Amino acid sequence: MAWQVHEGAAIVYVVWFVVAVPLAIIGLLLEPRWVGWVVMAWFVVLVVFTVALRIGDSRRRREWVDAAGQLGWRVSASGDELLERWPFPPFDTDPKADVVDVTSGRHRGREFWTGRFRHKVRRRELGFDFLDLQVDRPLPPLQILPAGLAPVAAASLLPLPVEVDGLQTQYRLYNGREDHARAVLHPRAVAALADVPPFGFSCEGRRFVAILPAYRDSGTALAQLDAACDLLDLMPEQVWRAGEQWAASQQES
Structure with missing residues (x-):
């Protein structure tokens, strides 16, 4: 809304x-x-x-x-080339989708791209902010969103509620395995997420994209950038191994 x-x-x-x-x-x-x-x-x-x-x-x-200028980041009007980086929903559901207000730079040792994604779902105009973070190892397919961001998920995906102790917002799993979702949302990760307004994420292979509500102030955006970095820094080894196994299976097929 x-x-x-x-x-x-x-x-x-x-x-x-x-x-x-x-x-x-x-x-x-x-x-x-x-x-x-x-x-x-x-x-x-x-x-x-x-x-x-x-x-x-x-x-x-x-x-x-x-x-962004004070932190040495680059701001541009558009970044359609980023669409090629995201082979998972909802980025792959609308061929006419576009990316605007792109900022790129480096934060806590990771390259990142952030901006606004605009697309349509069943003729309904939708959009959200995104944060694409560099990852050095592949991750398994996974999409976890708070209930408030449910409209941006692909319409064909059926959500599975994920109850997380320590977070008041209900999260839903739209893609991937439930055991992977629960492994990612372990207590230390939950503590990092509890300090910022809710956001979700999609990952697959060497792609990790945080999905955030649009129209946030700069203070909130920077805090969520830190929280997303925390989420990756605290990613359990078992999830990385699962991502490597998934990537290997994709190459074989």
Whole structure:
């Protein structure tokens, strides 16, 4: 819903009309002379709301560019070449998907790329922020998302609830094995995730992409970058071995 609102999707105008029609009817019943002014006032509310969102988005973008500049990272308008790096859902579900507002650099010894991913699921415009982190060893196929990010998962995938002690948000497994998911979300990893707003991740082979809610402030984005690095640093050896076995099986097939 946040994405739809910020992007000015059709649902925003549907909500406006849903409220405007009852206002007009009430105005006609109570005082017909004021109907036009009531509808105009409600239209002004829509305009002010839209302008406020744009100003907020612009402020967040400037703050991020300033923070990236101070840390020596590179910011570019688009990065369609990144789409070739992600062979797993939801990145492979829409051939017309695009990547914008890309930032690349190095953090805690890892190369990373972060930005905004826009795509469609059954004609519905969706999007989220992503964080692609360098990994030196292959990982098994796995996609774990908090319930709030469920709409960005591939529509054909059926979620399996994953209860995690120490996290209030319910997580769901969309791809991969449950024992791998529970191994990744061990107590030390949970402690790192508990300190930041919820986010999910997809991995397969030498690809690890954190999936995050869009329109975050720079402080939250930097904290989640650290948490994602912690998740990789704390990845159990058994998961790495499972990834190497999966990669070997893919080469044989």
